[in-house]
Amino acid sequence: MSIIRDNISLKNHNTFGIDVSAKLFGEFTSIEELKNIITDKNYQQEKLLIIGGGSNILFTKNVNGLALHNQVKGIEVIEEDDNSVVIAGGSGIVWHDFVLHAINLNLGGIENMSLIPGSLGASPMQNIGAYGVEVKDRFEWLDAYHIKSGEMHRFDNAACEFGYRESIFKRKNKGQYIITKVAFRLTKKHQLNTSYGAIEKEIESLNITDPTIKDVSNAVIKIRASKLPDPKKIGNSGSFFKNPVIDNSSFEVIKAKFPKIVSYPAENGKIKLAAGWLIDQAGWKGKTIGNYGVHKNQALVLVNYGGSSGSDIYNLSEEIIQSIKETYGVSLEREVNIL
Numbered sequence: 287m288s289i290i291r292d293n294i295s296l297k298n299h300n301t302f303g304i305d306v307s308a309k310l311f312g313e314f315t316s317i318e319e320l321k322n323i324i325t326d327k328n329y330q331q332e333k334l335l336i337i338g339g340g341s342n343i344l345f346t347k348n349v350n351g352l353a354l355h356n357q358v359k360g361i362e363v364i365e366e367d368d369n370s371v372v373i374a375g376g377s378g379i380v381w382h383d384f385v386l387h388a389i390n391l392n393l394g395g396i397e398n399m400s401l402i403p404g405s406l407g408a409s410p411m412q413n414i415g416a417y418g419v420e421v422k423d424r425f426e427w428l429d430a431y432h433i434k435s436g437e438m439h440r441f442d443n444a445a446c447e448f449g450y451r452e453s454i455f456k457r458k459n460k461g462q463y464i465i466t467k468v469a470f471r472l473t474k475k476h477q478l479n480t481s482y483g484a485i486e487k488e489i490e491s492l493n494i495t496d497p498t499i500k501d502v503s504n505a506v507i508k509i510r511a512s513k514l515p516d517p518k519k520i521g522n523s524g525s526f527f528k529n530p531v532i533d534n535s536s537f538e539v540i541k542a543k544f545p546k547i548v549s550y551p552a553e554n555g556k557i558k559l560a561a562g563w564l565i566d567q568a569g570w571k572g573k574t575i576g577n578y579g580v581h582k583n584q585a586l587v588l589v590n591y592g593g594s595s596g597s598d599i600y601n602l603s604e605e606i607i608q609s610i611k612e613t614y615g616v617s618l619e620r621e622v623n624i625l
């Protein structure tokens with residue numbers, strides 16, 4: 287039986303390193319344990335918060351309820367054909383460990399997403415992505431515990447309604463499910479995606495002519511480490527904002543004023559702007575206020591140098607949103623969940 291403790295600091299359970307406390311805190315290593323805790327009459331009335339890697343949360347206040355750290359582990363091969371293998375893992379597995387496990391089995395498709403912080407269970411929640419690949423490109427299904435009915439439900443790719451850093455679990459089904467297992471269809475014969483300039487350059491600089499998925503993973507790790515702060519050293523949550531998607535006519539207006547603006551074609555003829563560029567060019571990059579600020583190498587990342595509060599960082603994000611609106615007429619949205 288899992289132990290539920292009172293008044294526990296969550297500082298080591300969020301990559302921002304914000305020191306808030308949870309009224310009640312526990313861990314679960316299986317669906318059975320999870321069910322036992324949340325159906326226990328002592329805890330049934332408590333507001334529930336499931337924590338994975340804690341890499342996408344900004345705590346602005348103490349958690350007045352039951353915080354449960356997901357520790358469901360285990361990886362299994364589900365099926366295999368000539369071209370692909372479906373592997374599934376417990377949602378509490380560290381995402382990067384899952385990527386490395388796949389690479390060690392010589393299974394390809396998720397190597398571009400090496401070193402993204404967070405857990406396997408959180409990866410479909412916001413359809414994480416990097417360097418030209420998103421979870422939705424390789425995702426097969428997930429199993430989730432429906433809190434209200436106590437039933438297990440399976441969601442295939444379409445049922446997750448994936449979008450850019452979006453899924454049904456951030457919208458319609460928000461707060462209703464606990465993801466327990468996630469499966470990916472990975473390749474045996476690999477199609478490397480090195481189209482992202484920096485990956486190609488990194489591989490060339492190592493004089494590798496016939497790169498493997500391991501080489502791509504190593505290149506991604508190197509690029510990320512050079513640009514993004516390591517949450518073990520400086521509190522942060524990766525990209526704090528999403529890259530905004532706007533329509534073409536608004537884009538033309540902005541481009542006339544800012545000809546160097548960085549943009550990419552998006553779905554339905556829309557244009558995705560690099561929020562990092564917008565924030566950088568508006569003068570925010572490297573700005574430090576006391577013990578928090580905007581990272582010096584990547585303006586999309588807000589950082590806690592130690593001891594700052596979630597509200598400080600939230601207020602900074604508000605200021606940035608307002609400044610971007612005033613400068614470019616563009617509305618930024620947060621990628622990070624505010625609690």
Ligand code: EPU
Binds near residue numbers: 416
């Ligand atoms: N840029 C600047 N200044 C900055 C930051 C970026 O001018 O301070 C410019 C860059 O020079 C580049 C463009 O903006 O031309 C895009 O920058 P980058 O390649 O670093 O990617 P991003 O769009 O800022 C997204 C993801 C990252 C992911 C990278 C690489 C989002 C919100 N972020 O960032 O994901 O690692 O692409 O694929 O989509 C995360 O979600 O936590 C995350 C780190």
